[in-house]
Amino acid sequence: MLAIDDVTMRVGALTILDSVTLAIAAGTCVGIAGPSGSGKTTLLHVAGMLMRPTRGSVTWRGSAPRDPVGWRRNNAGFVFQDFCLVPELSALANVVLPRRFSAFGTGDAAPRGVRLLAQMGITHPHRRAGVLSRGEQQRVAIARAVLDSPAVILADEPTASLDTATGRQITHLLIDAARRSGAALMVVSHDADLLAAMDAVHTLRAGRLA
Ligand SMILES: Nc1ncnc2c1ncn2[C@@H]1O[C@H](COP(=O)(O)OP(=O)(O)OP(=O)(O)O)[C@@H](O)[C@H]1O
Ligand SMILES: [Mg+2]
Incomplete structure (x- = not known):
């Protein structure tokens, strides 16, 4: 269970998050x-x-990790809103890059990376990330996030750059990846199809959960 408890985030006088409480059980998609x-x-x-909140706590399996960097490396897969790929590296190199820093070891992740990319319709894994279309970059970012079947998958508008059909396919791939490994999946989205496939949907308005 990933539990966000009474979290407030302030920057100067601005309140970005206001007393947000939300729990995501393992195996559920929110x-x-x-x-x-x-x-x-x-x-x-x-x-x-x-990010550390100004107030409140985030806990995983009942406690706040003392080493958030280590926790992330070993438990979390991120799909960033702006992808955060390394443009000079190939699609495949981006997908397997986190392995270099991970407790999963440097075992050969390339075949799985190639397979994942192919499932997402990226059949040219050696092309540089910097020359890929935005929709292709988005799919590379998703493949990177799910490569090691992390316990927590956090995806920020993962279908925003995709056409409807590809978006649907990717949505199912994300959900399948989460279900197969019993992960807690948290997805930010405006995509009605994607939201309809979640177990629960929460709405934020001006930093408060409705
Ligand atoms: N470090 C920061 N300093 C000041 N303001 C910030 C900071 N980070 C976020 N904000 C502000 O907090 C608000 C929420 O930002 P956030 O990126 O979380 O919104 P969002 O819901 O993801 O929006 P979008 O749908 O456009 O991606 C925005 O008004 C943003 O300008
Ligand atoms: Mg955003």
Whole structure:
């Protein structure tokens, strides 16, 4: 269970998140909707322990990890809203890059990476990420996030750059990946099809959960 308990995030006088409480059990898929600027990305980053909240706590299996960097490396897969790929590296190299820093070891992840990319319709894994279309980059970012079947998958508008058909396919792939490994999946989205496939959907408005 990933538990966000009474989290408030302030930057100066601005309150970005206001007393947000939300729990995501292992094996469940939770959607976060809400207008632009309502705090969705901030909530996802707090949930993934990329940011410490001003107040409140984020716990995984009942406790707050003492080493958030290590926790992320070994438990979390992120799909960033702006992908955060390394443009000079190939699609495949991006997908397997986290392995270099991970407790899963440096075992050969390439075949699985190639397979995952192919499932997503990326059949040219050696092309540089920097020259891929946005929709292709988005799929590379998703493949990177699910490569090691992390216990927590956090995805920020993962279908925003995809056409409807590809978006549907990717949605199912994300959900399948989460279900197969019993992961807690948290997805920020405006995509009605994607949100309809979640077990629960919460809406953020001006930093508060409705
Ligand atoms: N470090 C920061 N300093 C100041 N303001 C910030 C900071 N981070 C986020 N904000 C503000 O907090 C609000 C929420 O930002 P956030 O990126 O979480 O929104 P969002 O719901 O993901 O929006 P979108 O749908 O456009 O991606 C915005 O008004 C943003 O300008
Ligand atoms: Mg956002």
